[in-house]
Amino acid sequence: MSKHIHLEARPADSSRRAFCVQACQAASCVALAALADACGGGGTGPSNVPQLSTVNGTVSGSTVQVQIDSASPLAAVGGAALVRSSAGVFLVARTGDASFTALTSTCTHEECAITGFDGGDYVCPCHGSRFTTSGRVVNGPASAPLRMFNASFSNNVLTIG
Numbered sequence: 402m403s404k405h406i407h408l409e410a411r412p413a414d415s416s417r418r419a420f421c422v423q424a425c426q427a428a429s430c431v432a433l434a435a436l437a438d439a440c441g442g443g444g445t446g447p448s449n450v451p452q453l454s455t456v457n458g459t460v461s462g463s464t465v466q467v468q469i470d471s472a473s474p475l476a477a478v479g480g481a482a483l484v485r486s487s488a489g490v491f492l493v494a495r496t497g498d499a500s501f502t503a504l505t506s507t508c509t510h511e512e513c514a515i516t517g518f519d520g521g522d523y524v525c526p527c528h529g530s531r532f533t534t535s536g537r538v539v540n541g542p543a544s545a546p547l548r549m550f551n552a553s554f555s556n557n558v559l560t561i562g
């Protein structure tokens with residue numbers, strides 16, 4: 402008997418799920434179309450932008466520490482990475498032998514997580530804003546710079562914050 406009820410319930414469940422999937426797909430299509438329109442020619446969401454590698458950071462007091470060894474994407478000057486930690490995610494670039502920049506990875510436009518790095522600039526996946534490794538806006542739609550944190554380097558350990 403319970404089997405009978407189960408069989409009746411199942412089509413309703415799966416059609417509801419199917420409806421949700423379709424609705425979500427339609428919504429994202431509409432959202433993407435709206436974004437493409439809103440951005441015009443200058444700020445469409447980028448495609449084929451190289452993605453940053455991820456490095457884990459460890460929270461120590463009020464700072465985040467990152468060990469940088471020879472295999473790290475931050476081993477060479479010009480390298481950049483996303484540093485993930487329980488205190489947040491940072492965009493980190495090596496700008497000199499012992500100099501680094503550390504920025505928030507949250508875009509100042511609509512708070513997407515920035516994950517792209519192209520031609521020495523960070524690129525937001527949502528609407529294509531570009532920022533220098535110092536956080537300055539190169540291309541909008543974002544107009545405000547990315548927040549910068551202190552970054553110091555010693556004994557192969559980068560300390561953020």
Ligand code: FES
Binds near residue numbers: 513527
């Ligand atoms: S959220 Fe729009 S460009 Fe980053």
